[in-house]
Amino acid sequence: MHTDTERCVRAVQSKDARFDGWFFTAVLTTRIYCRPSCPAVPPKVQNMTFYPSAAACQQAGFRACKRCRPDTSPGSPEWNARADTVARAMRLIGDGVVDREGVPGLATRLGYSTRQIERQLNAELGAGPLALARAQRAQTARVLIETTALPMAEVAFAAGFASIRSFNDTVREVFALTPGELRTRASRRTGDDRVSRTPGVISLRLPFRAPLNPENLFGHLAATAVPGVEEWRDGAYRRTLRLPHGQGIVSLSPRPDHIACRLSLTDSRDLRIAISRCRWLLDLDADPIAVDDQLRTDPLLAPLVDKAPGRRVPRTVDAAEFAVRAVLGQQVSTAAARTHAARLVTAHGEPIEDPEGGLTHLFPTPAALAGLDPEALALPRSRRTTLTTLVGALADGSLRLGLDSDWDEARARLFALPGFGPWTVEVIAMRALGDPDAFLPGDLGMRRAAADLGLPATPAALTAHAAAWRPWRAYAVQYLWATDDHPINHLPA
Known part of the structure; x- marks a missing residue:
């Protein structure tokens, strides 16, 4: 976008916060760079130049504006x-x-x-x-x-x-x-909740592009929380984190203009990585305006978007963990899936201390699960095979799921495993890999919502109709799921 000078100038002159993170404005006369929504008086057009990243600004010899703090803007969607x-x-x-x-x-x-x-x-x-x-x-x-x-x-x-x-x-x-x-x-500065008052705890704000609807985002995470690994406590979603240099616990609370984040880390070198994973978990770098505008082009979907705009896709901090949980959740209720996962955590998870709440373990790694006894799993025999095969593939590296995954290649490798059908593969693509166009036309909740709205109810017909929603079909899934009065669609009381 930074090459579209006219559009960038309009965004800067209107102080449009929707473009924060999309590009940066460098001022030739002052040698500073700003976010588009900087509250200062906009510079003259001839003194503006635009860059696609803060790093490019810094490399060109510009310094960060002390007023708008462009380094803290949301990441590019x-x-x-x-x-x-x-x-x-x-x-x-x-x-x-x-x-x-x-x-x-x-x-x-x-x-x-x-x-x-x-x-x-x-x-x-x-x-x-x-x-x-x-x-x-x-x-x-x-x-x-x-x-700190x-x-x-x-x-x-x-x-x-x-x-x-x-x-x-x-x-x-x-x-x-x-x-x-x-x-x-x-x-x-006074009254700034980013300054931690607790030793060993770092408090900060995670910015996002408005609007953000926290209902399905935090509702989903809280309703599916694995006991010992995740919990909803005092208006915050809390969970344990396995990080490159140590362990951590994060607490995330929705606020009108930011997400309040409190991090307790055993090694402060993990701070940036923990922040990055929390932003990924909550889909905070999304562009809700672009998503919602596209979905509104469907007259049957538009009322859902207008009623509660800004829905995000709840993701995960660990792709392998989510894949295991997706298998445990095949054809069972949310409560049953949590029970199965909690048993794995108790038996194979790594203990962790949580002075502020009820978190007890890190979710077990594939390596820790690779030696589990299938007969000890309270699952149908076919699902035991699915789980042990998945864990084995993750442990030996023949299946890699993560930020570097090629979405199509990962899908193909998952489909090659026994017991992996379209629902499991697509929910992993949506929440673990972050594909914004992942789609679940065969999901029961999706089919009920589609029928109620007058959308095609069969998977093939719904998929054909949803072509107009691309590349944001994963967000359409969130809007359709939200028509059901299920705990995943509401903030816990």
């Missing part, structure tokens, strides 16, 4: 709506792969050479993987500086910097303030 190489690379960079494995590790995961990855990212984003990772390290450092009392040396290494010097230089270059000045400015 492009990266979660596509499955091409650049989108998959951006999801992996957000998950810290470059910091942990370097650019060669990123390239290996994507099946390309480092040169090819660098060329593709530079062509579309104006910055290579190292610059993109550096921009994210700077944002992580800012969060730690402003929301950690010594600056600990902040530097927790944010992923290799040295104190590179940390200091990057913060000064990106924010035009020293780390100490950033902390001093933050301490002067």
